[in-house]
Amino acid sequence: MYRSYLKLTKPGIVLGNMISLSSGYFLASRITIHWSQLVIVLLSVALVIGSGCAVNNIVDRDIDALMTRTRTRPMVNGEISTRAALLFAGPLALSGFVLLYQGTKCPVAVMLLLVGYIVYTGFYTLFFKRHSIHGTMVGSFSGAMPPVVGYCAASGRFDTAALILWIMFCIWQMPHSYAIAIFRSADYRAAAIPVYPLVKGTPAAKRHIIGYIFAFTCVAALLVPLGYAGAIYLLAVLASGISWLWIGLRGLKAQDDILWARQLFFISIVVVTILSIAMSIDRFSPPYIGML
CATH class of the missing domain: 1.20.120 (Four Helix Bundle (Hemerythrin (Met), subunit A))
Known part of the structure; x- marks a missing residue:
């Protein structure tokens, strides 16, 4: 069952974002790298992105059933119920936001991550993806946040x-x-x-x-x-x-x-x-x- 929950977080997307997040962190850090903080930032953002992907899976379960590459996802084939997925996604996001703040004490980084989460799970997933040709652009607003969050977490500023x-x-x-x-x-x-x-x-x-x-x-x-x-x-x-x-x-x-x-x-x-x-x-x- 744990494999089904892992699929819900779209690990490939999470990993890709960890690469861009690290680049932003390194860019701001210059020579001095706080490795323990970087690990915390990576983990916290991974949790939030995983939660966002889980919410996306919940909302998109109807259209995922119509597409060849997504029709085997856990929400489509009934491996995970909507209630269980929501109970999984909520704590993931909350723990990610709390961990990011505790590890960086940077409200800017937390706020940017929150904005990205809201845009992706709300504006993009609930509306623009299904109703507008500009959905890709709206989704890009949140997709571009990880490297910015990494940069701000290291520098403490935007x-x-x-x-x-x-x-x-x-x-x-x-x-x-x-x-x-x-x-x-x-x-x-x-x-x-x-x-x-x-x-x-x-x-x-x-x-x-x-x-x-x-x-x-x-x-x-x-x-x-x-x-x-x-x-x-x-x-x-x-x-x-x-x-x-x-x-x-x-x-x-x-x-x-x-x-x-x-x-x-x-x-x-x-x-x-x-x-x-x-x-x-x-x-x-x-x-x-x-x-x-």
Whole structure:
């Protein structure tokens, strides 16, 4: 039974967010890392994200039953009742918020995590996902919170770097999610979810994807001239951004949109992983602005 509850938290999503959260924490920490605090932050945010995913599973159990990739989820096949899932999700979120505050004494980090939780479980899951082509954008607001929470937990404040992190991770999720919507179009169509590529068409989505990738690269690079990151990070931004943009442009003449979308999805994960690693190791180098 514990496996069913673990599935309810969507471990893959939780793990992915832990990587971006760590990058934000390392970016703010620079050379001095409080490892015990980082572990607490990772655990607390993982609990809250797991709770949010559980709530999403509860609300989406009807449409999950209509999609091939989600029809075996615990809420769909009856492994877990709605009442049991709610009793599981509630304590997860509460313990996560309490642990984050106790471990950081940073109200800003807790408040940002709470806003992300409310946006995801409330605005996105309950309404925008089912009724608006802008659901992806609304969902990105909460999806971009982990690295910001990590940054604020380490620094104790919300500053320009935190804002840049939030914007760049918001933008990153758009081409990433559009790619999923393209190669999973049959599932979204079966569940009548109005994702942008399905409503406006793949050609329009491809143009938006290119624009989002370009914007992401530009915003991500801002951390360098503003003095928050150095040459290692700049090199990572340019190399990964140009590669991602090249894949995006190839989509304009792609013969197989499904194959292309899967490639775009894969490289989007590679890009965010590379930048997260670059943020983490770049703390050992002086900011690029100081090298000019």
